[in-house]
Amino acid sequence: MHPKDESLSATIAHGQQLLMSAGIENPRRESRLLLAHALGLPALGPVGCGTVDQAVRERFDAMLRRRMAHEPFAYITGSQGFWTLDLAVSPDTLIPRADSETVIEALLTLRPERGRALRLLDLGTGTGCLLLAALSEFPCAVGLGIDRSEAACRMAAANAVRNGLAGRAMMLCGEWLEAVRLGEADRFDVVISNPPYIPVQDIAGLMPEVSGHEPRLALDGGPDGLRSYRIILAALREALAPGGLALLEIGQGQDMAVSALAGASGLRLASLRADLGGVVRVVCLEAA
Known part of the structure; x- marks a missing residue:
């Protein structure tokens, strides 16, 4: 279970670990890009002390599951x-x-x-x-x-x-x-x-x-x-x-x-x- 609010850096690290375990190349980069998409942003800048709320985490986790199944990144983001x-x-x-x-x-x-x-x-x-x-x-x-x-x-x-x-x-x-x-x-x-x-x-x-x-x-x-x-x-x-x-x-x-x-x-x-x-x-x- 995720905590109620999670830092951007912890969320990225969580995604990186899961993608790495699935054999995805460049797992940290892909984790950042998927999180940016979940946030509705074209890219993530320096993560600083920002946090991720429950709705974003759920979108992010759903995308992680798809990418861990080796669905192409572009199909997940749609562009x-x-x-x-x-x-x-x-x-x-x-x-x-x-x-x-x-x-x-x-x-x-x-x-x-x-x-x-x-x-x-x-x-x-x-x-x-x-x-x-x-x-x-x-x-x-x-x-x-x-x-x-x-x-x-x-x-x-x-x-x-x-x-x-x-x-x-x-x-x-x-x-x-x-x-x-x-x-x-x-x-x-x-x-x-x-x-x-x-x-x-x-x-x-x-x-x-x-x-x-x-x-x-x-x-x-x-x-x-x-x-x-x-x-x-x-x-x-x-x-x-x-x-x-x-x-x-x-x-x-x-x-x-x-x-x-x-x-x-x-x-x-x-x-x-x-x-x-x-x-x-x-x-x-x-x-x-």
Whole structure:
């Protein structure tokens, strides 16, 4: 039982001990962040002699139990930062990761003119993170996000509103490029995608935050991890405007296989982009 009022430092230490016992990395940092969330604060400053009341302790303990079960931190707080955006997240979507920002960095390198009126397409949009980050950098662009999960489409649409981009972003529920019927005038200047790329037999061996909580639909890349790329690349050339650009996020070691699939589909490899860890993360393709 907790005392009626407990100091901030004691509450943090209590959470740290429980998280450490559950094998959570950086348990003190996570305890502080969870307590800040329980208090309704973005972060905790110096704790000093502040105290925690019963209602806050109960919220904090409920969050600790979820985190000790290896539920991702972002699902507990309901939000995740990506690029310059603040995004709502839920178990219906993958949690946006810093590695995926490599897609936006590649886009800005290959299309540096920020004033261009680009037509953007995001395949497997999830939270909308890639599409919305791109739109935030290209103020004259418009974009379409497609996801086969209705819940993900609703989340992406809500994130567009949350970040002031709803007027330039539309979300559509459907299966990859089958969701749209394109004439030549409807083709896209830029297609971005972070499709499922984990070989199905490898999912169980991922960290429990991923294998036990993130949506399997957004992880499962089939037996070799390349199933989604085969589907996307078979139709991608017809979706791109002349000179159009496609940026596909990939898993570690998939660059040569995805590049070969792209070449067989009539697309030119423009470059490969590595993330901050040095892993090739994005295949950059151009239409003839």
